[in-house]
Amino acid sequence: MVEWTDAERKAIASLWGKIDVGEIGPQALARLLIVYPWSQRYFKAFGDLSTNAAIMGNPKVAQHGKTVMGGLENAVKNLDNIKQTYAKLSVMHSEKLHVDPDNFRVLAECISLCVAAKFGPSVFTADVQEAWQKFLAVVVSALGRQYH
């Protein structure tokens, strides 16, 4: 089981408290689709993803970004039980959506980058980055857990 120090719990809760999922979620998903364009294969139903401007203006991308980011709330509230919390989502991404689990890792990178860009070095300090990236790594691992 993952061990969290008090400092890490505090850093994650504090950073999460500042994050507006409606703002960061859409940005992170748009970045995923632009920076790792092969990820667009999962979103054919989203309409126009043909240019960066189209992606950034696409309302389905924005909505889905919000949904995904909002899903992190479950992890924040269940730090000691993330594997169990995401078991069903993991099965869904594997068996129904057929998403390559490496995409979770690169989405996590995009989320971290958006958070860093929003809050700057005085809030997203090195120790906060450590706690946040550890947190996302655990989420990524839990989402990949049910794949076989």
Place this chain on the structure above:
Amino acid sequence: MVKWTELERSTVKAIWEKIDIDEVGPQIWARVLIVYPWTERYFGSFGDLFTITAILKNDKVAAHGKVVLKALDKAVNNMDNMKRTYADLSQLHFQKLEVDPDSFRLLADCITITIACKLKSALSPQSQAIWQKFLYAVVDAMSSQYR
């Protein structure tokens, strides 16, 4: 050889021009040691790395951060020739320093995060894509002499 468009070349240079090596070099290096603590194994001679505060205050960490960023300047100025530019450094890291090449990827991650902190929304998704392509090429060049 990696192909670069005019837009990619000018974007990489534009981002690099905004970076003050003396300011961000130390920050980047401290982040690597704090976020990926196993990398401390290479820096036994740096003194106190036992706490986050110690790392952030450590002069040798700061100095080394500047050295590494100065080496990145070579890549910015030799985008068409990175493998040859970094052949000696790659050899050094492989044979003498015995650095796990996955560390280069972790460093690239911290470089991008630090630049995002500094540039904020000026690091647009398109710029991010170009910058990451550049860093992947650097990581690749640094790994090239490993076998």
